Amino acid sequence: MPTTLILLAILLVFAIVVIMRTVRIVPQQTSLIVERLGRYSRTLEGGIHFLIPFVDKVRANVDLREQVVSFPPQPVITSDNLVVNIDTVIYYTVIDSRAAVYEIANFIQGIEQLTVTTLRNVIGSLDLEQTLTSRDQINSQLRGALDEATGRWGIRVNRVELKAIDPPLSVQESMEKQMKAERDRRAAILNAEGVKQSQILTAEGEKQSQILRAEGSAQARVLEAEGQARAIKQVFDAIHRGKPTQKLLAYQYLQVLPQIARGDSNKMWIIPSELTDALRGIGGMLGKGENDPGQMDSEEFVEVAEPESSAFEALALPDAKSALEEARGQAARSTKEATAHSAPVSATQPPIRPAADAVPPPPV
Structure with missing residues (x-):
């Protein structure tokens, strides 16, 4: 009985070995080199294959993948x-x-x-x-x-x-220095380009700013000139509506003359000949006495389209004698102030005063 079991076990093991050597399953992307009795027989691809036990032998297992x-x-x-x-x-x-x-x-x-x-x-x-x-x-x-x-x-x-x-290490160091120099060069170029663009933008901004300031200044000057023109025209119209005489204009000039001489930018000032003529007329009128009041109004007035007497009445002289004295005093003060402000001119020329024969002394 034990001998029979041993034989059965041996036969079972032999059968298993035969089956394992007979049946071969080859994976995909794999090939088996089969030799039969020491010589190449065939190449087995993926799948199930059957070999002759103890006759066929697998020589190599080759992987076909990359x-x-x-x-x-x-x-x-x-x-x-x-x-x-x-x-x-x-x-x-x-x-x-x-x-x-x-x-x-x-x-x-x-x-x-x-x-x-x-x-x-x-x-x-x-x-x-x-x-x-x-x-x-x-x-x-x-x-x-x-x-x-x-x-x-x-x-x-x-x-x-x-x-x-x-x-080599020496070459690597040289290459590193070269690459560093190249990077520094590129950085310098980029920095210069940035500075250039910044300066261009700054210059463009300053240009636009100057253009706008110039346009604003020009417009302001135009408006100022237009305003001055309107003011001069209104003053001119008001003076002509008041029918001023030559004597009245001379008196107003004497009132403005100290302000002209008081300016720091005025180095010299000139008394027009019309002023001496007006003063001569006023002196002649006062020389005839106060019994001839019609002489004041004997001078012709400026003709205007719409006669108005309000401006003339506001500017009329209440007393011719006192007006002449005040005009002389203002002329003397203006001459002194103009001489003080224009030293180079006054050093070579005497102060300008009305001629003695042009303005007669007031009657006593």
Whole structure:
């Protein structure tokens, strides 16, 4: 009884082993290389397959997905005799499992050594600056050379990337200084552009401000001139409506004369000849005495369209003798003030006074 159980157990184990060696389930994107009695028999793709136990043998399990291999830094000499360390990354795919197994013993090691030799050939024809700035060109040349060499191994190189290019420390310091100088130059240019734009905007603002101030000043002057013109016209109309005589105008001029001489900007002032004529007329009138009042009104008045006597009555002289004395006193004070304000003129010319024969003395 125990012997029978042992035989049954052995048969069961043998059956399980036979089944396991006969039935093979291959995953997707995987291939199995099968040898029969030591020779290549077939390649199994994804799915379920049956083998002859103890006759067929699986030689290799090949992954058909894209593989990534990173190689350690390799020292490479450029055309200007500088040693740089370059890290490379290879992206490849197995397209022929049989060739990958039987054409080369270790295709990963073969790709690495081929990458090193190809990289040295490519970098040896470039200087350091071209090496640093021509990564795409280097990648393209490496991929073309590796793909051509690995094609017979059943390997397709999809991409070759340079992870890092490390120049010598002395060159790195020089490059850092150069980059710093370049950044400083760009910063100076940007700063100058900013200052330029700021000055342009400031100048434009000042220009607009000056234009607006000039326009405002011009408008103010125009309005002021128009106001002065209206005021002069109103004064002129009021004087003519009052029918002034030449003597009355001379008296008003004598009243205004001290104010003219009192100004700081007036260095010299002139007494018109009409004033002496008016004073001569007033003196002649006073010389005839007060018994001839008609002489005051014998002078012709200014003809106007609308005769009005209010302004003339307001400006009429109450007493001719006292008016003459007041006019002489004001003329003397004005002459003294004008002489004090215009020293250079008074040093060379005597103060201007009415002629003695033009204004007769008042009767006693």
